[in-house]
Amino acid sequence: MEELKHVVSIPFKKNLAVSLSEKDFEFSLAFDLKWFSPKTASKVKERALEVGLLSLKDGALIPGFDVDSVRLPHAFKPFENFLESQENSGKKSSSLKEEISFEQILEFISADTGVNRQRLVSEINSMQDRLSYLVDIRIVALVVARKFGCDIEAIFSKVARSVLGPFF
Structure with missing residues (x-):
């Protein structure tokens, strides 16, 4: 979850924004940072919405945490299987416990x-x-x-x- 928080915070930090359109958020992850394919960037957004790190209001994504308080490790870049590990942890946890967003x-x-x-x-x-x-x-x-x-x-x-x- 901490890595997801890091990934979600970067587009906001990079754009010095308190909110971003869905398109701008995904574009930042896929093209500016070149971390993910556009499809994977969309999945990252969906996962962040599911766990409450992002909320959607009037077409704008708003972080559910203080972006400025997130301290990123030097030269941070998510692992290649980042989203896969996030999805697997979500599947494991949902079988162990009821999730509520x-x-x-x-x-x-x-x-x-x-x-x-x-x-x-x-x-x-x-x-x-x-x-x-x-x-x-x-x-x-x-x-x-x-x-x-x-x-x-x-x-x-x-x-x-x-x-x-x-x-x-």
């Missing part, structure tokens, strides 16, 4: 509380920043949900299993 949690909280998604994301990002990004964003979302009076019982176990896996 950040987007699904946001949808649940918004539906339960009536608070719009933009405000929720803002609150979550603010708390993530205060916690120095040491806590999984899905857990932070649950804390923010409680702040708004959301009954999280229905999703708490699923989020815990998703984040903690066999430890829960």
